[in-house]
Amino acid sequence: MTEDEAVETFYSEERWQNWLDRLADEDLDPENEDSARLLLNLQDDAAIAIAKVLAALEDDRIDEDRAVEEIRDVSDIVLAEVSFDDEDKVMLIDGVQTSLVPVFYAAEEFVVGGVVEGDVDEFVHAAADAEADEDLDAALGYVVQAGTRVIDGERLDMELVEELEYGLVSEWVNGLDSLQSAIEDPEVVEED
Template identity: 55%
Template sequence: MSTPPDEYYTAERWQNWVGRLREEDFNPEEEDSARFLWNLRDDTAIAVAKIVTDAEDEELAEESALEKLGQMRDIIFAEVEFDDEDKTMLIQSVQASLEPVISAAEEYVANAPADEASAAEYVNAAIDAGNEDELDAAFAYCAQAGTRIFAGDEIDTSVVEEIENALVLDWVNGLDSLQSALADPEVVEEED
């Protein structure tokens, strides 16, 4: 079922991904499982990117864009539990990776991109803060980096090798999905 043009992301779309995760055997060490998680994250980031792009192109009013981002936030961050603790951790990791993506989108639409540094500098600051267990600061830097990515900046994803904190790693992976979504905003098709 395709999404109507005025719906950017639906609960049904999210639940389709969650349902697949629930039904199948997943091992994040295997390529197919890792690809599934990337596709889930990318699919969501693409929807966020489309909302922001439509707001930039004035096809969507600022208030409507923020409302749609809020609706996505409600869908994506609703608690999901599985009988399998590993699957619960996997979905929580995906949800965490999408937090700075949506926060950056809201900030970008409501205000403007952060302007005190480049996306790469914000990511490096986030990594440093995360390594010092300053997670609030690390998250803020990731969200600021996201606003810069919306403005056209790019980050070098090889920085993930330097990240010690798992949560910061999730956040930077989310920014990578956002960067990919803006470069190639095609809907990720769920594989049967």
């Protein structure tokens, strides 16, 4: 096997663009179940890519440097500015991107620093408190720490999420829920 054959592709700009093209063709309404599912599938698909990177690292198919590089590549693709004529669609995709931010940071932190000591629920509560105090950097930091715990297998209780006031922390924790699902069942979400 040549070195090129051994290179595993975890995510691509083409894959992301296929999702965006599909969203461009859809009449999106977040209140509509099909629209909500499509946006969740978009989010889950990116989280699955991260779960696959982490699995490849765990299986020694890639090293830590490559894992960090792959996580950053997925992040760069997914978090790039999206341009649609429809401002509502831009806002909906921005929500997906926002939810995925701590997924990327948590995965990178997990690879580089390992699992953070603590409890997922406590980190989420601390993040909510920090958001209430308008310390968004600290809030994100707590959610990222919770994310390393999720990657390590600690369960994120979604009832906890329902208690959160709507805001950045609730969106970020929603991203961790996608990551948790992806780690538990990293099946590919079909684009079609």
